[in-house]
Amino acid sequence: MLADAYAPLREIPDLDVIDGSQAGVFRIGEQRARLAVRPRTHAAAAAALRACAAAGLHVVPYGGGTAQTLGHPPFRIDVVLALDLLRGIHAYDPHDLTLSVEAGTTLAELAQTLARAGQHLPLDGAQPARATVGGLLATGHAGWRAGTYGRPRDLLIGLRTALTDGSQALSGGMVVKNVTGYDLGKLHAGALGTLGVILRANFKVMPLAPARRFVAAALPEGTRASVLTRIDTLILRPSAALVLRGWEGELPWKSGDEGSIAVMLEGAAGEIDRATRDLRSALGAAGIPGASIFDQARADDALAQLNDLWGSEIGGRSAAYCLRDDTTRLISWAAMLERIAVTEQMAVDFAADLLDGRLLVRLAAPTGHALRSSLPSCEEFIRKEAPGARLLHAPEWARREFPVWGGEPSAIARMREIKRAFDPAGTLNAGRYVGKI
Numbered sequence: 054m055l056a057d058a059y060a061p062l063r064e065i066p067d068l069d070v071i072d073g074s075q076a077g078v079f080r081i082g083e084q085r086a087r088l089a090v091r092p093r094t095h096a097a098a099a100a101a102l103r104a105c106a107a108a109g110l111h112v113v114p115y116g117g118g119t120a121q122t123l124g125h126p127p128f129r130i131d132v133v134l135a136l137d138l139l140r141g142i143h144a145y146d147p148h149d150l151t152l153s154v155e156a157g158t159t160l161a162e163l164a165q166t167l168a169r170a171g172q173h174l175p176l177d178g179a180q181p182a183r184a185t186v187g188g189l190l191a192t193g194h195a196g197w198r199a200g201t202y203g204r205p206r207d208l209l210i211g212l213r214t215a216l217t218d219g220s221q222a223l224s225g226g227m228v229v230k231n232v233t234g235y236d237l238g239k240l241h242a243g244a245l246g247t248l249g250v251i252l253r254a255n256f257k258v259m260p261l262a263p264a265r266r267f268v269a270a271a272l273p274e275g276t277r278a279s280v281l282t283r284i285d286t287l288i289l290r291p292s293a294a295l296v297l298r299g300w301e302g303e304l305p306w307k308s309g310d311e312g313s314i315a316v317m318l319e320g321a322a323g324e325i326d327r328a329t330r331d332l333r334s335a336l337g338a339a340g341i342p343g344a345s346i347f348d349q350a351r352a353d354d355a356l357a358q359l360n361d362l363w364g365s366e367i368g369g370r371s372a373a374y375c376l377r378d379d380t381t382r383l384i385s386w387a388a389m390l391e392r393i394a395v396t397e398q399m400a401v402d403f404a405a406d407l408l409d410g411r412l413l414v415r416l417a418a419p420t421g422h423a424l425r426s427s428l429p430s431c432e433e434f435i436r437k438e439a440p441g442a443r444l445l446h447a448p449e450w451a452r453r454e455f456p457v458w459g460g461e462p463s464a465i466a467r468m469r470e471i472k473r474a475f476d477p478a479g480t481l482n483a484g485r486y487v488g489k490i
């Protein structure tokens with residue numbers, strides 16, 4: 054039966070079909086794909102979706118595979134639709150500060166192209182050498198500069214998507230004011246590929262700051278609270294500012310008894326030097342002796358290492374949550390979770406975003422088995438205190454049982470309606486999204 058269902062896919066021009074063990078390279082959690090297809094054209098992607106929908110096959114869009122453990126596990130995977138052949142810059146006008154890029158392009162390739170023209174697009178996804186533009190848009194993830202530059206959807210000015218009826222939908226364009234009617238492109242941002250497959254995206258890009266500096270300092274006992282109050286007094290607002298604890302061996306600077314503070318500064322060289330002096334005196338006044346300074350490319354690398362924390366799992370024995378709250382409450386949250394974790398014999402790593410009010414917390418148990426017995430009580434505590442918290446990564450059993458997206462939003466019925474309108478056969482990423490849509 055399945056062989057027949059796959060047969061129409063082999064007839065589609067410009068569609069590479071990979072089956073058997075080779076398809077198994079496309080790993081989604083504990084599940085493996087039976088068959089994978091790699092479209093070389095937008096039309097092939099749309100035709101593949103129509104054929105799969107007609108045959109009742111379940112499809113998982115696949116970018117760089119760096120966030121395929123996000124969400125609930127898919128109900129089943131009949132076909133992986135890999136976008137890596139839809140790659141490259143479609144149009145780019147540095148003078149207009151606009152760009153159109155294929156969805157399978159990696160974040161690193163995009164950054165290199167823009168840097169050559171002294172520009173950038175602050176899509177700070179983790180693992181940029183593998184993560185793709187389409188994957189980042191579909192997850193809606195935003196890195197540690199979101200408090201300054203906004204989320205990927207805020208930088209989006211146009212989108213081309215393939216729908217399960219085989220059509221392609223265009224929204225927006227290459228100029229900001231080109232949007233009449235509903236800005237449907239933004240609907241796909243953060244929809245986890247449940248409504249359509251992103252083929253190409255248009256963005257407004259920005260000039261790269263002439264000077265970039267990353268400052269990190271270890272926090273000795275009793276200094277964390279006072280440094281937090283002083284960060285707010287800086288003349289030049291950092292583009293990212295975090296308090297961290299743990300992440301042993303994952304960050305290029307030392308941590309103190311109370312963790313560390315990390316700040317990204319972007320602007321003109323004179324401004325950066327002035328801000329660094331301010332920051333040093335603020336740290337000094339808070340009792341913090343010294344700081345590590347990273348400039349230009351080294352600053353970008355330090356920020357990239359910070360963004361990699363978002364997808365940083367400890368094989369099968371860790372889970373990570375993202376909580377949102379007022380920045381003043383983030384540290385007390387982290388302290389509460391540290392207390393819980395101690396009673397559950399778990400290690401805690403956290404990163405508190407002082408500009409955007411997000412707390413990333415990773416809980417790790419000595420073994421996968423130990424996690425199975427200790428994580429439920431942490432989940433219970435978090436769910437009670439922060440119902441909207443997202444479970445970013447965890448072993449499959451937890452992502453099957455726990456409400457990984459937080460409590461169901463009041464608009465869930467409307468969301469199910471929209472899903473039915475866009476994907477009546479439930480072809481795309483079935484069961485992975487909010488409410489197991």
Ligand SMILES: Cc1cc2nc3c(=O)[nH]c(=O)nc-3n(C[C@H](O)[C@H](O)[C@H](O)COP(=O)(O)OP(=O)(O)OC[C@H]3O[C@@H](n4cnc5c(N)ncnc54)[C@H](O)[C@@H]3O)c2cc1C
Pocket residue numbers: 113114115116117118119120121122123136156177178179180181183184185186187188189190191192193194195196197245246247249250251252360363364365375445446482
């Ligand atoms: C658990 C976890 C949490 C993360 N949290 C953050 C965060 O908060 N902030 C941050 O900056 N980075 C975060 N990241 C990293 C970031 O998600 C990735 O850098 C990037 O989003 C994934 O891109 P990818 O191409 O690897 O996508 P993949 O891993 O291949 O796919 C991710 C999801 O998007 C869907 N998808 C992929 N391509 C398309 C497409 N073209 N059209 C439609 N759907 C598609 C997939 O089906 C899948 O559901 C996280 C990573 C992980 C693993």
